[in-house]
Amino acid sequence: MHLRPLVLTTAFLTSALVGCSRDEFAPWGFAEDVSLECANPARGQVGVPYSYTPTVDGVAPFTFSVDPSTPLPPGLTIDESTGTISGTPTAEGMYPLKVVVVDARDVQSVITCGDIVIDAGAGIDCRDESVAPGDIPDGFVGLVYNYEPTAVGGRPPYTNWTDGGTLPAGLTIDPATGVISGTPEVAGISNVTLTVTDADGQEITSECGVLEIRDPIQVDTDSLLAAYPDGCITYGEDLDGLIAKGIVIPVKDATTPPTCSLVAGRGNGSRNFDGDANTPDSFPPGISVSADTCELSGTIDSKLRFGAYAWITTIEQSGTKAYLPYCAP
Known part of the structure; x- marks a missing residue:
């Protein structure tokens, strides 16, 4: 009986290996690279809970950590078993990210991911x-x-x-x-x-x-008529007196005092006393009303006709307005 030696040629071994997968040979040293899908991490916001899990492929199980050169945004941590990055961000900004993955064969990969963007708190x-x-x-x-x-x-x-x-x-x-x-x-x-x-x-x-x-600044009509039965304020009265008599009721807790002025075009007694339509309304010539005290002063110009002159003075405070009738003989 003659035994024929069996010779395995390179060609035979090659053809035998072609049909085998990479995973089937992994235990014998055919390393499979780790891949991590993390090019676009979820965007976060200060004060809002955050969670992002990248997709990993390779020889499981894996251990995850963050490369020291790219610390996570304050308030976030990475789960070493799942790779999930979670927490509640405490500071806005753009944070580069590198993830370190160690696979079942203790092979380490450092993978550069996209930036984690944390927006300002809402x-x-x-x-x-x-x-x-x-x-x-x-x-x-x-x-x-x-x-x-x-x-x-x-x-x-x-x-x-x-x-x-x-x-x-x-x-x-x-x-x-x-x-x-x-x-x-x-x-x-x-x-x-x-x-x-x-x-x-x-x-x-x-x-x-x-x-x-x-309540806006107000003029109380009843108090006005009680103090001035003819219905208009004249000489000898100032803002303090108007408030004390209850004629002017200032704005509660106002930061500025009332002021008085003539607002052109109001009518109701104010007019172009000089008879010139091209000039603005004014107080009767010779008369003025103090902006700070609302006090009437001066005398009517003698060139004007004899009689009583009346006009409306605007009193303002805190962006609100009221109207005071004035007159002078």
Whole structure:
């Protein structure tokens, strides 16, 4: 009996190996590269919970970490078992990212990913910081109110503006634009809270502080007639006296005092006393009213006809106006 030696040629081995997959040979040293799909990490926002899991391919299980040269945004961490990056960001900015992946064979790969972008925290700008204490702008009874808050952060467009019933009577908010408008009906204080929804469905809520509705500066007709039965103010009266007599009722808690002036074109007693239609309305020649004290001074020009002269003086405070009748012989 003759035994024939079996010779395995290179060609035979090659043909035998062609039909085998890479995974089948992995245990014998055919390394499979780790791939990580992380070119476009999810965008985040300060104060909003964040979660992003890149897709990994290779020889499992894997261990994940972040390369020390590219620390995560403050508030975020990476799960070493799943690669999920999560947490609540605390600072806005653009953060480069490199992820270190170690596969089942202890092969390490450092993969450069896209940047993680953290946007500023969302909120509603609804306070007038230029006026202490920095609340939503005040309004006045009977005067048209119009104010537009602004959504910041989040994803525009913004919709579904609401005040949750916190606005005072007479004011409403436009659900599409956020504009607050109307005519306040009664004096009082309201603590206003506004909410808006961004394009991602996130509800953004802000406390806007106190909206105080005050009475505008007023002239009380009954008090005027009690002090001046003929219905007009004359010499010897100033602003302090007008307030003390209840004729002028100033704006509550106003930061500036009332001022008096003649507003050209009002009519009702003010006129072109010089008879020249090309010159503006004025007080009767020789007469003036102090802007600061509203006090009448001077004498009627002797060239004018004999008689009593009357006009309307405008008194203003905090953007509101009232009208005082004056006369001089």
